[in-house]
Amino acid sequence: MKIFIITFLIIPLFASLSSFIIKNKRFAEYISLLSSSLCLLGAFIILYFSISLKTISIFNSAIVIDKFSAYIILLVSIVYFLSSMYSISYMRLAMEGEQLTGEEFNRYYLFLNLFALTMLMAPMINNMAIYLIDIELTTIASAFLVIAEVTEKSIEAAWKYILIVSAGISLALLGTILFYLSGNIPGSANTISSLDWTTLRLNAVYLNKDIIRFAFVLIVIGLGTKVGLAPMHTWLPDAHSEAPSPISSMLSASLLNTAMYGIMRYFSITGKGIGFNYPQTIMVIIGIFTIFTGVMGIINQKSTKRLFAYSSIEHMGIISLGFGLGGAFGTFGALLQMLGHSLAKPVMFFGSGNLLHKYKTKDIKKIKGVFYVMPKTAFLFSIGVLALIGSPPSVTFISEFLIILQSLKNGYYAVAIVLVSLLIAAFVSLLSKVGSIVFGKDDNSLNIQKGDFGLASVLPMALPLAALIILGFYIPGNLYRLLMGITHIIIIK
């Protein structure tokens, strides 16, 4: 197992270094695709091990992979695979149409694989402080991806991103140190001298309750900056809209989940220490506020990629609300929503990447009649938006339905009403915006050449879309058992 995990982590590292050293563009594209497909395979193997066997614990428990970690690793590798496939199409078109230099191209593939490596590593790490530093490294790797094309706007986005998130992570580090303090009160009988989440969770009842309360709030603020929980979300729309589309999808669909994972680890420690009421209330309040912010951003949006960035904020709000409502339905729904988010967001970001290359703009008002210009993209894009907002035959529908059900079950009728009305608002505004993009009156004055781009621009949209819809009809027994297992891990008393 040790060797397997090491190989699993070395693959992306090797891909990034070799593509940077051998400055061959085709080589860089295909080694990234190869490495990401190997990682996807590896993620399935890890998942298989953690379902059938017990928790994987190696290197003196420095690396611990339970079902939850394996699930996040799987989500990250799915998005890594899709993004590296789409990068082939996107970066070639960027080289042709947008004066991307060869140097920027090589830097892009160096950091793409490094970014994937840091994200794959994060859920494996047992020590929470090291996990936070790893999250910080993902920030740095992705900040260099945001400035893949160096423009004033992308520099602004990257600067805001790195500054706000680093400050946030330092607050989370403060929270982690307070967690350590809560187990090391001078003069108390039980000292827990460890920052490993396994140890902390096992001994959560011995931690000092007052300090845990304060520390958990710091963690939610700190890691919430990375997750994009309002009001710490301000970096997110900028970074997502200025990054190249494959990176936007990696940032949105896998990075936010990786940070959410950290919050949930602390959530279960805190819940075990002082009862689940306190962390759940915090998650519900911040979740509702985040959904509200995201929906308001969607309604007022004029740019395609910012639209989907705000939709990511909304989804993260739904996920944290689901975890906050707790119970079997809420937690299960939130986990399923993570999967739905990871599958739906790449479709939307890749679609808007295709539109960006065709129309050379992100302005929603200037993009019209995609249905006549790029039929395949338009088809996938419009089905993708339906799946994204949770219309019935998609997995997001099931997850959002479960979360609403849990809020009714808990007796939080106000939460249910607010959630449903905000979801409807998001539904209507996203549909009308995408409707005008796809079916709007074609403006012939623009002189746009008709026709789709190659296979690599359409296939990465079709694959997750198919998975979304199939999972909406039928959730396999293995997935169900996996998610139930994670639910038990998170909310076990």
Next chain:
Amino acid sequence: MPLYIYVLEDLLVALILLSSFVMLSSRWISFYIHAYGFQSFLIFVLTLVLGIESQNIDLYFVAFLTLFVRTIIVPYILLKMIKKFNIKEEVKLIVKIPLSIILGLLLTVFAYFLAYRLISPFSPKIVINASSIALSLIFIGFFMIISRFTTITHILGLLVIENGIFLLSVVIVPTLPIIVELVVLFDILVTVVAMLILSMFMKAQTGSFSTTMLNRLVG
């Protein structure tokens, strides 16, 4: 603990607080960097004293790494950057200096209040003093980030926050695993280098290190 340790620790944390106020009250970037180096040096001395007192070999190690990274390498990189680009511009302040000192004082008082509420039930008085100053460093770092519009001062604000967290961890949990301190130091180095590279890109694009023109992305 012998009395002189108490006196020494109080003196050192008071000087650390003073150095953060030096940063708040100065208009020139090189002042900031020197004040930061001085502050890190004081933290090094404090860590060393605590290490000698508690005979904790890990703390020696952490102290010398702090000396190496925070006191020598980081200020050196920053000063070199300033020399290379010949930055003589004043720091643009959104809050004037007297007001920012008053706000800094208020933040310090708030940090004392917080430390009394949070840590006092189970700690000796000496720890409370040092930990409240550590908390106030964190607040002052945040204040420096939001009130000054230069990339270098943003970086220094983050570094002051990290200093505060480090001081807090050394004072209240000296048994923190050494691997944590190591990765935090590594993280500081990587972050500073990455942010400097970004600000060089910014200089190449906009011709300045000032962040006031970064206002295009809204909505």
